[in-house]
Amino acid sequence: MPVVAFEGLDGSGKSTQCRLLSERLGSAGMGAAIRPLFRFDIVEEMLEDLDGAAEVPDVGSRYAVMAKVLTRQEWVVNPRLGEREATIYDKFLLTFLANEIVRGADRHELEVMSRRVLPPSLTFVLEISPETALRRKGGKVGFREAGLNLATYRGEPVTYSAYKAGLYPAKFLEQRYVEFQLEVQAAMRSLIDADKSPSPFGRRCVLLKAERSTEDLAAEIWSHVDESARAR
Secondary structure, eight states: OOEEEEEEOTTSSHHHHHHHHHHHHHHTTOEEEEEESSSSOHHHHHHHHHHHHTOOOHHHHHHHHHHHHHHHIIIIIGGGTTSSEEEEEESOHHHHHHHHHHTTOOHHHHHHHTTTSOOOSEEEEEEOOHHHHHHHTTTOOOTTTTTGGGOEETTEEOOHHHHHTTOSOHHHHHHHHHHHHHHHHHHHHHHHHTOOSSOTTOSSEEEEEOSSOHHHHHHHHHHHHHHHHHHO
C-alpha cells in the first residue's frame, strides 16, 4: 500500500487533506492510517516538560524526534506495508529537516540521521504564505514553530517560561513566526532542489498551491495518488 506524506507550514491544510484522502481511499475499499509527526504524542509531551524545566537544546529534541520516526517505522509502519492500508504522514521529514536547518543543524548530520527512513511513495508540499497560515491558525504562535528559543526580546533571550506566562506581546510573536517560517520555506525549497536519488522525501515530490478551495486541492491530490497507483 502507498505511503503518502503531506508537508508544509501549520495552517496550510495538511491535516484536512490527510483526512479527505483517507476518506477517499476508504470509499475505494482501502484502509488508511494517518500518522502525525507531532500531536498527542508522548515524546512531544516529554519535550514540552523539558522545555518547561530546563529548555532542552535543539539537538536533544532533534534526536528524540528522529528516534520516534524510526521506531514507528520499524514497529508500526513496516509490518503493515503488505496489507490494504495506506500510511498518510501529517508532516514528515521535509518539514522537520527544514526546521532543523534553520536552527543551525549540519546538513550532513541530518542526511546521516534520515538515511534509514523509508521514503514515501508520494510527497505533497502544500505551499502557503506564513501570514495566511497564521490567520488560519487563529493567530496562535507555537514556541518552537516560531524559533522562539533562538530569539531575543529587548536584548534578552526569549524563555519558554515567559512565553507560557504570556509576557511577550502578540505583535512580536507574530512577526517572529512569519520571519522564521519564511526561512523554513526557503530551506524546504533548497532541500527539494538539492535532492538526490534515493530521495528521503518521496519518489515523487509534488508542490501544490494551497491558497485555494479545499475541494479543488483535494481533487488534484487524488489525481496524483490515482496516477501513482495505476503506475505501480
